[in-house]
Amino acid sequence: MSELLRPFEFEFFVNGVIVATLAGALCGLIGVYVVLKGMSYIGHGLSHAIFGGFAASALLGVNFFLGAGAWGFAAAMMINGVTRRRAIGSDAAIGVITTASFAIGVALIKRYGSGGKNPDSLLFGQILGVSDADVWLLAAVALAAALVVFFLYRPLLFSTFDPEVADVSGVATGRVDALLTLVLAASILATMTVLGVTLVAATLVIPAVVARMLTDSFGRMLSLATVTGALCGFVGMNLSYHLDIPSGPMIVLTGSALFALVFVATGRRGLRRAGHLAHLG
Amino acid sequence: MTVTGGAELVRLERVTCRYGSEPVLINVDLTVSTGEFVGVVGPSGSGKTTLLRTIMGALPPLVGRVARRSGVSVAYVPQTETVNWNFPVTVGECVLMARGGRRLPWPSREEKADVSRTLERLGIGNLEKRHIRQLSGGQQQRVFIARALLQRPQLLLMDEPTAGVDVKTRHEVLHLLHDLNADGLAIVLTTHDLNGVAAHLPQLVCLNREVIAAGKPGEVLTPAVLEQTYGAPMDVLEHAGMPLVVDRYESSNVVDVTPRLRRGGQAANS
Numbered sequence: 424m425s426e427l428l429r430p431f432e433f434e435f436f437v438n439g440v441i442v443a444t445l446a447g448a449l450c451g452l453i454g455v456y457v458v459l460k461g462m463s464y465i466g467h468g469l470s471h472a473i474f475g476g477f478a479a480s481a482l483l484g485v486n487f488f489l490g491a492g493a494w495g496f497a498a499a500m501m502i503n504g505v506t507r508r509r510a511i512g513s514d515a516a517i518g519v520i521t522t523a524s525f526a527i528g529v530a531l532i533k534r535y536g537s538g539g540k541n542p543d544s545l546l547f548g549q550i551l552g553v554s555d556a557d558v559w560l561l562a563a564v565a566l567a568a569a570l571v572v573f574f575l576y577r578p579l580l581f582s583t584f585d586p587e588v589a590d591v592s593g594v595a596t597g598r599v600d601a602l603l604t605l606v607l608a609a610s611i612l613a614t615m616t617v618l619g620v621t622l623v624a625a626t627l628v629i630p631a632v633v634a635r636m637l638t639d640s641f642g643r644m645l646s647l648a649t650v651t652g653a654l655c656g657f658v659g660m661n662l663s664y665h666l667d668i669p670s671g672p673m674i675v676l677t678g679s680a681l682f683a684l685v686f687v688a689t690g691r692r693g694l695r696r697a698g699h700l701a702h703l704g
Numbered sequence: 705m706t707v708t709g710g711a712e713l714v715r716l717e718r719v720t721c722r723y724g725s726e727p728v729l730i731n732v733d734l735t736v737s738t739g740e741f742v743g744v745v746g747p748s749g750s751g752k753t754t755l756l757r758t759i760m761g762a763l764p765p766l767v768g769r770v771a772r773r774s775g776v777s778v779a780y781v782p783q784t785e786t787v788n789w790n791f792p793v794t795v796g797e798c799v800l801m802a803r804g805g806r807r808l809p810w811p812s813r814e815e816k817a818d819v820s821r822t823l824e825r826l827g828i829g830n831l832e833k834r835h836i837r838q839l840s841g842g843q844q845q846r847v848f849i850a851r852a853l854l855q856r857p858q859l860l861l862m863d864e865p866t867a868g869v870d871v872k873t874r875h876e877v878l879h880l881l882h883d884l885n886a887d888g889l890a891i892v893l894t895t896h897d898l899n900g901v902a903a904h905l906p907q908l909v910c911l912n913r914e915v916i917a918a919g920k921p922g923e924v925l926t927p928a929v930l931e932q933t934y935g936a937p938m939d940v941l942e943h944a945g946m947p948l949v950v951d952r953y954e955s956s957n958v959v960d961v962t963p964r965l966r967r968g969g970q971a972a973n974s
């Protein structure tokens with residue numbers, strides 16, 4: 424037992440556990456909407472897009488969070504706009520916009536440097552080296568996301584389930600979608616320093632899919648996904664210390680193991696429930 | 705169309721709507737008043753759904769005016785074929801999502817009572833905790849009617865409420881709608897089903913981008929109006945005092961089909 428508790432004697436580890444748990448809960452919560460809107464790929468795409476914003480803000484000398492956040496939000500709104508007009512499918516839109524943005528990031532960093540920030544930590548996460556600013560940003564985003572989901576529960580549910588009817592019934596679906604996109608971009612921005620560009624997508628998708636396999640109720644799916652995300656962050660962070668494996672991959676591997684467990688345990692019923700989540704909207 | 709008593713809820717005056725450069729509704733005049741029950745018929749692409757969206761106020765007309773009585777509440781029931789039945793939502797959650805006026809995620813005591821009352825009235829009172837997929841076709845349709853009723857509408861708009869449902873379900877839905885209408889709810893629905901649905905409604909509008917005719921089924925379901933609406937010849941027979949629409953393709957073959965069948969039967973016997 425004392426062996427299990429030993430890492431908690433280190434302040435950096437306690438901070439890391441708090442951040443991983445909070446990041447997991449946040450991504451679990453927002454991931455429900457991402458997965459149900461059929462945009463699982465957007466998390467993956469947006470985190471890559473934000474990498475471009477990171478490089479651009481380093482080059483221009485503007486605040487990383489503001490620069491990369493605005494960049495990510497703009498990329499997300501472009502994807503939304505292209506998808507809404509149905510000019511091309513959202514998978515193609517995300518593919519084009521976010522990889523182009525990622526390429527801009529790589530090009531800028533190679534040409535002009537990264538302005539003191541370590542690009543590797545953005546790509547793969549650096550949970551044990553999180554700064555106070557990272558923690559506060561994450562806490563603020565998590566609070567904002569929770570408030571948005573809490574106070575816009577019905578309009579968000581309505582426009583996720585039935586966007587056309589929500590629109591004609593007087594829900595400002597455009598504004599609701601934009602707000603959700605803003606929260607998503609902020610969530611990715613706040614968690615990518617912790618988990619890394621390459622692993623954020625998994626933390627958005629896995630808890631939501633696990634929760635979907637366990638329930639048919641939207642309210643329960645929201646709470647289950649949040650708890651699952653938090654649990655994966657907490658357990659993954661601890662395993663990372665004891666197994667000496669980097670925290671980002673360990674958190675994702677914990678989620679994957681949980682997914683496999685629930686997949687087997689729920690059997691045919693779980694498969695039926697989650698079997699329709701894989702398409703892109 | 706003519707106002708058959710009661711207060712006007714929505715009035716469309718010379719309304720023209722376009723999607724892009726293509727006009728979808730042309731010069732439409734329509735009034736819906738308290739207690740009316742109107743069916744909109746017409747071929748695919750004739751603007752039926754656009755008309756509902758315009759009445760709803762979701763599509764501003766390019767030309768003309770949509771006047772709604774102030775404070776009138778309009779609710780919309782989508783085609784069940786467009787619903788994502790795999791979405792994780794229980795009957796109870798589904799019927800509450802469209803109800804405005806409350807910021808908190810969970811229902812108030814008053815809302816809970818309202819949900820129970822509405823589901824009970826629609827005959828699905830025991831299904832609140834079920835997932836929407838675990839229901840029969842008629843029950844699924846009722847869930848979406850319940851969702852609309854919880855918005856406390858004076859006018860209910862329904863897009864193809866009987867599309868893709870079996871005869872028994874169609875009868876159940878029509879009975880339910882007639883009951884709701886008898887309680888004072890105005891209803892406008894679109895349908896492709898001239899004999900199974902349209903002929904049973906008090907008022908019809910024949911639409912093909914413009915209003916071809918409006919009135920009681922006996923008045924508007926005529927060969928001339930139907931040919932103008934659908935661009936295909938149809939005959940109208942009378943059955944048990946109700947108009948019965950028959951494709952002319954079929955009716956002209958009635959004479960031919962019988963001997964052919966007989967010949968076919970003889971061929972099979974020989």
